[in-house]
Amino acid sequence: xxxxxxxxxxxxxxxxxxxxxxxxxxxxxxxxxxxxxxxxxxxxxxxxxxxxxxxxxxxxxxxxxxxxxxxxxxxxxxxxxxxxxxxxxxxxxxxxxxxxxxxxxxxxxxxxxxxxxxxxxxxxxxxxxxxxxxxxxxxxxxxxxxxxxxxxxxxxxxxxxxxxxxxxxxxxxxxxxxxxxxxxxxxxxxxxxxxxxxxxxxxxxxxxxxxxxxxxxxxxxxxxxxxxxxxxxxxxxxxxxxxxxxxxxxxxxxxxxxxxxxxxxxxxxxxxxxxxxxxxxxxxxxxxxxxxxxxxxxxxxxxxxxxxxxxxxxxxxxxxxxxxxxxxxxxxxxxxxxxxxxxxxxxxxxxxxxxxxxxxxxxxxxxxxxxxxxxxxxxxxxxxxxxxxxxxxxxxxxxxxxxxxxxxxxxxxxxxxxxxxxxxxxxxxxxxxxxxxxxxxxxxxxxxxxxxxxxxxxxxxxxxxxxxxxxxxxxxxxxxxxxxxxxxxxxxxxxxxxxxxx
Amino acid sequence: xxxxxxxxxxxxxxxxxxxxxxxxxxxxxxxxxxxxxxxxxxxxxxxxxxxxxxxxxxxxxxxxxxxxxxxxxxxxxxxxxxxxxxxxxxxxxxxxxxxxxxxxxxxxxxxxxxxxxxxxxxxxxxxxxxxxxxxxxxxxxxxxxxxxxxxxxxxxxxxxxxxxxxxxxxxxxxxxxxxxxxxxxxxxxxxxxxxxxxxxxxxxxxxxxxxxxxxxxxxxxxxxxxxxxxxxxxxxxxxxxxxxxxxxxxxxxxxxxxxxxxxxxxxxxxxxxxxxxxxxxxxxxxxxxxxxxxxxxxxxxxxxxxxxxxxxxxxxxxxxxxxx
Numbered sequence: 079x080x081x082x083x084x085x086x087x088x089x090x091x092x093x094x095x096x097x098x099x100x101x102x103x104x105x106x107x108x109x110x111x112x113x114x115x116x117x118x119x120x121x122x123x124x125x126x127x128x129x130x131x132x133x134x135x136x137x138x139x140x141x142x143x144x145x146x147x148x149x150x151x152x153x154x155x156x157x158x159x160x161x162x163x164x165x166x167x168x169x170x171x172x173x174x175x176x177x178x179x180x181x182x183x184x185x186x187x188x189x190x191x192x193x194x195x196x197x198x199x200x201x202x203x204x205x206x207x208x209x210x211x212x213x214x215x216x217x218x219x220x221x222x223x224x225x226x227x228x229x230x231x232x233x234x235x236x237x238x239x240x241x242x243x244x245x246x247x248x249x250x251x252x253x254x255x256x257x258x259x260x261x262x263x264x265x266x267x268x269x270x271x272x273x274x275x276x277x278x279x280x281x282x283x284x285x286x287x288x289x290x291x292x293x294x295x296x297x298x299x300x301x302x303x304x305x306x307x308x309x310x311x312x313x314x315x316x317x318x319x320x321x322x323x324x325x326x327x328x329x330x331x332x333x334x335x336x337x338x339x340x341x342x343x344x345x346x347x348x349x350x351x352x353x354x355x356x357x358x359x360x361x362x363x364x365x366x367x368x369x370x371x372x373x374x375x376x377x378x379x380x381x382x383x384x385x386x387x388x389x390x391x392x393x394x395x396x397x398x399x400x401x402x403x404x405x406x407x408x409x410x411x412x413x414x415x416x417x418x419x420x421x422x423x424x425x426x427x428x429x430x431x432x433x434x435x436x437x438x439x440x441x442x443x444x445x446x447x448x449x450x451x452x453x454x455x456x457x458x459x460x461x462x463x464x465x466x467x468x469x470x471x472x473x474x475x476x477x478x479x480x481x482x483x484x485x486x487x488x489x490x491x492x493x494x495x496x497x498x499x500x501x502x503x504x505x506x507x508x509x510x511x512x513x514x515x516x517x518x519x520x521x522x523x524x525x526x527x528x529x530x531x532x533x534x535x536x537x538x539x540x541x542x543x544x545x546x547x548x549x550x551x552x553x554x555x556x557x558x559x560x561x562x563x564x565x566x567x568x569x570x571x572x573x574x575x576x577x578x579x580x
Numbered sequence: 581x582x583x584x585x586x587x588x589x590x591x592x593x594x595x596x597x598x599x600x601x602x603x604x605x606x607x608x609x610x611x612x613x614x615x616x617x618x619x620x621x622x623x624x625x626x627x628x629x630x631x632x633x634x635x636x637x638x639x640x641x642x643x644x645x646x647x648x649x650x651x652x653x654x655x656x657x658x659x660x661x662x663x664x665x666x667x668x669x670x671x672x673x674x675x676x677x678x679x680x681x682x683x684x685x686x687x688x689x690x691x692x693x694x695x696x697x698x699x700x701x702x703x704x705x706x707x708x709x710x711x712x713x714x715x716x717x718x719x720x721x722x723x724x725x726x727x728x729x730x731x732x733x734x735x736x737x738x739x740x741x742x743x744x745x746x747x748x749x750x751x752x753x754x755x756x757x758x759x760x761x762x763x764x765x766x767x768x769x770x771x772x773x774x775x776x777x778x779x780x781x782x783x784x785x786x787x788x789x790x791x792x793x794x795x796x797x798x799x800x801x802x803x804x805x806x807x808x809x810x811x812x813x814x815x816x817x818x819x820x821x822x823x824x825x826x827x828x829x830x831x832x833x834x835x836x837x838x839x840x841x842x843x844x845x846x847x848x849x850x851x852x853x854x855x856x857x858x859x860x861x862x863x864x865x866x867x868x869x870x871x872x873x874x875x876x877x878x879x880x881x882x883x884x885x886x887x888x889x890x891x892x893x894x895x896x897x898x899x900x901x902x903x904x
Contacts, residue, residue, distance in 0.1 A: 124617030124644070128626045131864065221778045262648055264763050267735025268904030269684060276655040276686040280647015345772055346765070399775065400791045402618075402768045409618030411768075415791070415868045416623070422795030486612075486643040487652070526765065533762050534729065534778060 088434025091136050092442075100137035101439055104144020105446045109454050111145070112152020115162040115289060115473075115480045119149025123409050135417040136432060140439045142410050147199060147389050147443055150349060151451055154191040154382055159184060159461045160473050162293035166284060167349035167385035169515055170357045172292055173239065174370065174377030181373050184462040185455075189319040190327065190375050191382045192451040197328075198335035198383040200444040202390030205339045206397075207437050213343040213391070214398035220344050222530035223541050227551035228344075229524045232351055232516075234558040238358035239512040241371055244566060247513040250504065254517030257282055264526045265533065277489040285484045286493040287518060289477050294498025295505040297470050304467070319375070327379040330360040334380045338387020345395045345403040349388040350519055354512075356384025371510075390440060397421055397433065604844055608639040610666045611834075614653025614674055616646045619767070620785060624699055624832045625669045627865060631858035635851045649736055650674025651685060658691045662839035664847075670694065670833045676884055678736045680891035682902045689888055692835040695848035697880040698856050700871045701785035701830035702805040703742055704812055706798040708774055716801050716820055719781060720750045729760035731770040731779035736902065737763075739770055742783035742828050745894055746802075749822045756898055774798060785830045786812060787869035804828045809869070827890045833880055845877045 091097070104126070111122035126145050130138035153165030158175035171191065178187040205213070220228075233251075240247020260271045261281030272278035334356035341352040360380030361370040370377050392403040400422030402408035414421050419429060426433055461469065481494045501511055535541035542548060611629065615621040626642060633640045645653035650673055657668035670692070679689050707713045713722060722728050732739035740761060747755035762779045764770045767788050773779045775797055786809050792798040793812060800814035804825045808816055817825035834848060855861070856874040865872055875883060895901055 120617065124622075127617070128630070131627070131630075218776045221773075221776055262735070263904075264765075265735065266904065267682060267763075267902045276648070276651060279686075280652045283647075346769060399772075400795060400797070401772045401775065405616065405618065408766075408768055412618045412623045415787075416627075416864055418867045420791035420794050422791050422797060424795040485647070485652075486645050487656070530762055530764070530778070533760055536760075 084430050084434045085438070087431035088436075088438050091431055091435035092140070092439050096134070097137045097140055097435075097439060098442065100133070100141040101144045101443055102446050102450075104141040104146075105148040105443060105450050106144075108145035108148020108150075109152040109447075109450050110148075112149035112164045113155040113454065113458060115156050115160070115164055115293065115476050117480055117483065118165040118285060119146055119153065119167070120165075120405050120409070121484065122149045123406050127409055127413060130413055131416055135414075135419060136435050136439070138413055138417060139410065139436060140443075142413055143393075143436075143440065144443055144446070146406050146410070147386075147447055148450065150385055150389050151192070151195045151199075151382075151447060152454065153385075154195070154378075155188065155454065155458050158187045158191065158378070159458065160293065160469070161296050162289055162473065162477065166288060166519075167353055167388070168381070169288060169292070169350055169512075170353035170381035170384065171378055173357065173381070173512055174372075174374045175381075177371070177373035178375065178378065179462055182462075183373065183375075185459050186319055186323075186375060187378050188455040188459055190323065190378050192448065192455060193319060193324050194327070194331045194334070194379040194382040195386040195451065196444055196448040197331050198338060198386040199389060199447055200441070201332065201335040202339050202342065202387045203437075203440045203444060205336075206390045206393050206440065210394045210398045213339075213394050217344045217395055218399065219545075219547060222527040222534060223544050224547045224551070225344075225346070225527040226524065226531055226542060227548045227555070228347075229351075229520050229527065231551045231555045231558070232355055232520055233524065234555060234562070235354050235358040236513040236516055237558075237562045238361050239354070239371070239510060239516065241508070241510045243508070244562070246507075246509045250509050250511065251513040251517040253500075254514035255521040257287070258518045258521035259525075265529050277487070281522075282493055282497075283481070283485055283487075283490045284518070286481045286490040287497050288515065289481055290494040290497025291501040291504075291511045291514060293473060293477050294494065295501040295511075297474050298498060298502045299505065300466060300470050323375055327376045330356075330364070330376050330380045331383040333359060333363075334383030335387040338384045338389075339391040342388035342391030342403065343394040345399075345401050347523075348404045349385040351516075352388045353381045353384035354516055356380045356387075393436075393440075397425065397436075398423065400425075604664055604847060605636060605638045607665065608641050609636065609664070610641050610643060610660075612653045612657050612666065612668045613642060613644045614646065614650035614657075614668065615644070615671065617644055620701065620787060620830070621650075621669055621671045621832055623868065624865065624870070627861055628698065628855060631861050632851060632855040635854045649678055649734060651678065651687070654692075655686050657835070658687050658837055660837055662693075662837035662841070664836060664840060664844035667695075667834055667836050667848075668692070670697075670835045670884075672738045672830045672887070673733075673736070675833075675835070676888040676891055677738050677741045680888055680895050681736045681741065681900060684902070684904065689885065691838050693838050693840040693845055693877075694833060694835045694880040694884055695840070695845045695877045696852040697831050697833035697875045697883055698852055698872065699832040699865060700805075700873055701787055701832075701869065702803050702809050702871070703738070703783055703828045703830060704786040704789050704793075704800050704803045704809065704814065705742075705746055705781055705783040706774065706789050706793065706800045707781045708777065709797055709799045711780070711799065713780070713801070714799070716750060716815075719801060720747070720752055722780070723747060723752045723755075723759050726758065728758075728781070729762050729779045731762050731764050731773035731782045733767040733770045733784075734763050734765070737767075738828075738830055739767065739782060739784045741891055741894070741900075743781070744898065744900065745828055745891075746783050746825065748894065748898065749817075749825050756900065771798070783828070785869070790869050805871075811869075824890075827887055829887075831883075833875075833884070849876045 153168035157163040157168040157171040161176040395401040660666035730743035
């Protein structure tokens, strides 16, 4: 079958109303679910799965993919408006999105998030179509030693999101690493820091920690000192992004998209680290470096490009290898199997029409995302108009409901409140929350991959230098650490040279 | 809404059956799935929920309560009121391997009343397709030399115990030290580890391996059921003279808290017989490589305990018990 024949066969599969309707509905459901704090993209996909059992294979899978993409995008809406990432992947969007909303630029932040998301989505889908085979075989070269070095490098992001004081950032990261060790030990299966409570055996719930750390402190500061907030609404500010701003951020968006594609094609990393890595790279390269974390539109673009870049790319290991890259694709693989399809290299031979049908659907989904996203923004941005005295109690209710719904466990709600106090203390002392979160996400990955590598090699550290991929990341890590130290020394010197300071 | 509709239809079709039982169930039933969305248990649970909801006549509320290899959800069900309105999906990992291995698990088998086991998943052992290991004999010979590893979805999972049990059955001495166990984060990651060369082999549900085998990425060496598994060009454990490995199968069932009344347990036995006959359910589960075999409450209890005892003996003999 020639390429054109394949496309024709694919078109005949998706070229009907049902397939496009499924995709459209999927993106719509996903965007709404993603916009509700605690209702993550994962949950939305899981809840949609049973409804696809009775459908044809192509609309069923397109529906799920639509929910996935919509969910990852939708997460940026509450991240920007109420400092609560709707889905873990949009945690990095909070860093600049919320300060922008504070400044009355919610409309602009949301607009940029949408443009960045759709651009990244398109790049990600095209990468899937053009480089799936190549990226998939590359991804299989990633064993525990390679993961370890990649994650070690990613931890250097912490320096980029620490704000003014690296020391405070490091403190925050340590706390995150510590809390990430709660739960079962990977290798021995023993309890760690569980204090005999079965609820702690599974570790601290990620969403509960996330919401506790970001949203709760805002609510608490208002309760603590309501005066400055009385009757205050932020206003929408300038409505949309200008083309000039998009152009200015375009390099960042493309870079973020490829970081997303790269990390997405490697099974087991997920969208949140991609967003953070894209964010820290954007900050490093940007002329507006100092403005990052204070409401820089480029930061929003970087983060959203990073996490949406992952969405298409996670299908690379799924379709080319039959390997789920994260929890969401694990659910989608279930849908393939229910329909008697077995993702993997043979699918490109046996079900070529289906593969091309999915490709066509995916390309179309980027446009659906843009359309539905614009509508969603238009509706949701009025949230910024609501006075805080009315908005925050609603946020609190949403947070509690959302955290409970993740795992149907009231204990998680307790975790959220405790983390809220931790976050509040951190906020009062200017300790940034982002390093905590990055450490909390990456810490277990770092530890597990290190220990798996040690098991593989019989405790010989040589395995951590076993090939070009590991060397590459060691090199990057050294380079970044050197740059951080140099910047630190320079900052100290300039402080000393100023009379009266230091 | 959807469940309510099913409920209405169910009440019509099975009107007689429900009328006879009068009291139970008079409100929706909470069903706890102790594993994450998209996993084998979750898919199985949500697939049976459709025909089961029709038979029960009241909505079934499915809730994933995940964490600690199924322990978090299991504890939630154990502590629930034994009135039949909170039931738990049980699985080989959470209700036979983990209790056999982990001393500090917050529950034992006696904390539950098993009402059915409805699905059996054969286990299969496989290596990477490009490996020069072509049979269990090759694998065992290599294991004796050392340097063989197997991946699992975590400590105390069926995959963990399965790898050790198979090595032990084939006469590899001191399998805990002779063969390296590499725990990964979940079943998908375990299969990927073998694919990427991180581990030599793995033993897991045939359903988790089916797509890799049919795609020619993994090579099956053995299946543990007495009958050959479709699509797996590999001998059965009995063919290889190890019929005791037939105990090594995955399964999904339903249980309630231990004080569940007899009539409620009996009700579930009837419901499951009716629901699992649903053609769509059977064809869907068979599509993912499962065997549908509904056990009565008594049979389920015997089945689970026999498997648990087999595993417990192995764990005690090899000193695999996790004390911390």
